[in-house]
Amino acid sequence: EDQVTQSPEALRLQEGESSSLNCSYTVSGLRGLFWYRQDPGKGPEFLFTLYSAGEEKEKERLKATLTKKESFLHITAPKPEDSATYLCAVWGALQGAQKLVFGQGTRLTINP
Amino acid sequence: DADVTQTPRNRITKTGKRIMLECSQTKGHDRMYWYRQDPGLGLRLIYYSFDVKDINKGEISDGYSVSRQAQAKFSLSLESAIPNQTALYFCATSGGTRMTHEQFFGPGTRLTVL
Numbered sequence: 297e298d299q300v301t302q303s304p305e306a307l308r309l310q311e312g313e314s315s316s317l318n319c320s321y322t323v324s325g326l327r328g329l330f331w332y333r334q335d336p337g338k339g340p341e342f343l344f345t346l347y348s349a350g351e352e353k354e355k356e357r358l359k360a361t362l363t364k365k366e367s368f369l370h371i372t373a374p375k376p377e378d379s380a381t382y383l384c385a386v387w388g389a390l391q392g393a394q395k396l397v398f399g400q401g402t403r404l405t406i407n408p
Numbered sequence: 409d410a411d412v413t414q415t416p417r418n419r420i421t422k423t424g425k426r427i428m429l430e431c432s433q434t435k436g437h438d439r440m441y442w443y444r445q446d447p448g449l450g451l452r453l454i455y456y457s458f459d460v461k462d463i464n465k466g467e468i469s470d471g472y473s474v475s476r477q478a479q480a481k482f483s484l485s486l487e488s489a490i491p492n493q494t495a496l497y498f499c500a501t502s503g504g505t506r507m508t509h510e511q512f513f514g515p516g517t518r519l520t521v522l
């Protein structure tokens with residue numbers, strides 16, 4: 297059974313304090329790993345897709361990396377508007393066309 | 409205009425009532441999904457559909473049914489609502505080229521069953 301575990305559950309940072317969020321996964325044949333941002337009461341917003349170990353993607357202050365067992369979302373010099381819950385999801389070979397398994401998310405708070 | 413819309417955005421109902429949640433999309437995607445989100449449990453797949461004639465159960469389909477009325481419309485029904493179906497419900501779509509498999513989510517429906 298495919299599984300995704302995100303850590304930490306919650307993280308508080310000061311504005312400008314860089315850090316990383318972790319997504320550990322077990323999957324039979326990774327087809328893709330996805331990162332989403334979710335603001336309270338809203339739908340998840342797509343950020344990145346990573347397909348193979350060693351791949352990296354960047355968007356503004358966010359950088360996602362992938363290994364064979366985990367993915368990291370690095371946040372560089374965050375601002376208060378980066379506060380949100382960040383979700384990781386995997387698409388595995390056993391899941392069939394694009395059925396995603398989601399982690400429970402990391403709730404990130406950036407204090408000014 | 410939003411690419412994926414959901415109606416209603418909020419609904420309060422009573423135990424035993426029939427409820428329908430609707431989803432429409434203008435992204436031209438062929439695949440549509442219904443998820444529920446509960447605190448501490450993450451997003452869980454209820455049903456998914458790869459085209460108008462294809463409906464599949466997800467991990468938590470009991471107590472729910474769906475209808476794919478058109479490529480752009482996918483409805484979720486609770487035939488007899490119960491309190492533990494209180495949750496945030498999200499519709500999502502996917503499709504497009506082989507190299508892009510991400511799902512795009514609607515704004516959600518907050519359902520409360522009393």
